[in-house]
Amino acid sequence: MKKLLLVIIIYLCTVNLHSQLRSFNEIFPHVNENIRAAAFSETGYVKSSQKAKGFIILGNQQGSRLAPEVVNIVLNRGPLYLVESIIVLPEASGTTLLEVYNALGNVRDLKGRLYNSYTRNQEVPLFEEATRIISERQTTAIPDPPPSSTLPQSATVFLRLKDINFGNTYYRGDMALIQGNNRVVGLRYTLSNFRSMTYLFVPVIREEKFISQLYFEPIREGLLIYSIAGADISDFFASRISVDSAISKRLAVITSWAADGILNR
DSSP: OHHHHHHHHHHHHHHHHHHHSOOHHHHSTTOOHHHHHHHTSSSOEEEEOSSSTTOOOGGGSTTOOSOHHHHHHHHTTOOSEEEEEEEEEGGGTTOOHHHHHHHHTOGGGGTTOEEEETTTTEEEESEEEEEEESOSSOOOEEOOOOOOSSOOSEEEEEEEEEETTTEEEEEEEEEEEEEETTEEEEEEEEEEESSOEEETTEEEEOTTOEEEEEEEEEETTEEEEEEEEEEOOOHHHHTTSOHHHHHHHHHHHHHHHHHHHHHTO
């Protein structure tokens, strides 16, 4: 009888927790079926802009229930180029934000993740090295921490990623919980460069001019990963490279790293 009562209590707690979760349609009530289908596909919904002006961002359209800061942290930088993506992982149903937080802590897993290089006509690693570092001033490599047993309200990490195009690049990662309806609903992860990204010692993207925002929320259909990234690049380099493609590939690699870390938890 005691075992049966325990099972019933656990079941009721699970049902109550699931009922508190939002659905995809509650968060994005006005997206069309094509976008919704893309978000639930293996590759997700992805849209990029040649120029940010006039770019329609689903995350801040009227009716969107995303917390405004999720999008505004990127838009407040005034980027010239934008990329937005939405993907739902049904197989990650039941994932907790603590598990998301711990997956984002595995910085070294960014090493060797592939992207399709148009110029090389093959898949190559975007980041040849990936490590956590002490701070913006102290770039000594330190190991990734063991999994945490508690979920902090906020946290900041520093990364050095050896980019196949830009060499060593340096990022600050800021994680924070998002509140909604008097409870924690999601976790955002903001990644921005605190040093210029250079090519042959020439700055291509100056410090704080690349920013990506990943937002994670357990929903009824699985785990939502909403991403938006922006960058400013000089007209000289913008006329010689596909800027939106470069941003899209970096956002895709970072998003897939997070998703794989969550699914393989």
